[in-house]
Amino acid sequence: MEEFAGTSATIGPRAARASHRLSLVVPLFNEEDNVAPLVAQVQAALGQQAMPWQLILVDDGSEDRTAERVAQAVSANPGQLCAVILRRRFGQTAAMQAGIDMAQGSIIATMDGDLQNNPADIARMVRRLIDEDLDLVVGWRQQRRDNLWLRKLPSWCANRLIVAVTGVRLHDYGCSLKIFRGSVIRQVRLYGEMHRFIPTWMATVTSAARIREEPVSHFARVHGRSKYGLGRTFNVILDLLSVYFFTRYRASPGHFFGRIGLACIGVGGAALGYLAWHKLWGGESIAGRPLLMLSVLLIAIGVQFACTGIVTEMLARTYYESGDSKTYSVREVLGSIAINEPSIHARDLR
Structure with missing residues (x-):
């Protein structure tokens, strides 16, 4: 021992x-x-x-x-x-x-x-x-x-x-x-x-x-x-x-937030591809379709999860593990x- x-x-x-x-x-x-x-x-x-x-x-x-x-x-x-x-x-x-x-x-x-x-x-x-x-x-x-x-x-x-x-x-x-x-x-x-x-x-x-x-x-x-x-x-x-x-x-926090972000970006990108197909080959107007706004929102959320989520979580962990910080007085x-x-x-x- x-x-x-x-x-x-x-x-x-x-x-x-x-x-x-x-x-x-x-x-x-x-x-x-x-x-x-x-x-x-x-x-x-x-x-x-x-x-x-x-x-x-x-x-x-x-x-x-x-x-x-x-x-x-x-x-x-x-x-x-x-x-x-x-x-x-x-x-x-x-x-x-x-x-x-x-x-x-x-x-x-x-x-x-x-x-x-x-x-x-x-x-x-x-x-x-x-x-x-x-x-x-x-x-x-x-x-x-x-x-x-x-x-x-x-x-x-x-x-x-x-x-x-x-x-x-x-x-x-x-x-x-x-x-x-x-x-x-x-x-x-x-x-x-x-x-x-x-x-x-x-x-x-x-x-x-x-x-x-x-x-x-x-x-x-x-x-x-x-x-x-x-x-x-x-x-x-x-x-x-x-x-x-x-x-x-903890060793690779990007994997956790990255999966959520990629899922949101993937769904949003697929929806945008669907709308683009209808716009380019179907000649339909997509400007007023709610799916367009939802697609853009999902992509924005995905980027936010991939970037700011990692930074804020790691900053919080760094604060609590620092030698000078205590959770009591x-x-x-x-x-x-x-x-x-x-x-x-x-x-x-x-």
Whole structure:
């Protein structure tokens, strides 16, 4: 594995796990009643592990007392907790990116802050990522505790659609519990609402064979309100168009827009040829025929797709991938971002 380049090839899995550090990133929005239980669950799940770890809480401009509860949690646990307080709500994707930018671990985990994920699953997923030399392990909520019509059915439809378009076959794209190899996820920039497509973006920088899924626990929401609903299904469809473009045509965007442009030019040119035949050999007047205007319009649209479409899409991508551009603004950082070494009484990720 890349973290152990130059070391002996006989290094064992347990020694390999001990050489890693884990950063757990949790975005929060209006989850004031979940902050304290979340911190307690994470400490119970990871507190006795030999692998050094840190918990990064990201407040995404919450409108309740979430930021206050986060500050209290960091003050009470200064060793392994830190927090990022964003100036306003930028969205879950931007909050997740802020936490990843802050993370110091060679392994980065993400999960929701609504207590529906189980931190106890993290150790098993981390062990699998290291032992099988993977770059991403995705949680699979086989027994979801959500409303059938508002959550489970739209999620099922979205998952099938994403698999059909992207070709990266996973059962549960919407599960936020994911374990990443830090060196790989840091090559991917997240913006918009692209957090649900992370496996697809990861497949652009690593092999899909190094992405696996792991069954995880799932609980019903106890505190707060869900931020998901049927409206997000339409966002998935729109975002999927962008994912399809950048995963298939990022290296040659002219092929994508060029096909649309050539199709429009071809149809418009054929219609103009048809009118020219009637004009030259039939002696008919074509000046007042709607087909003439439609033909010219199709050709103009085709040229526009072939030229301006490519330029604008590439400019947008260049902006988001530039080193100085970020999709969030940090108000303050609480606690230390360093990862402390575990107690000598801690046990390994067995």
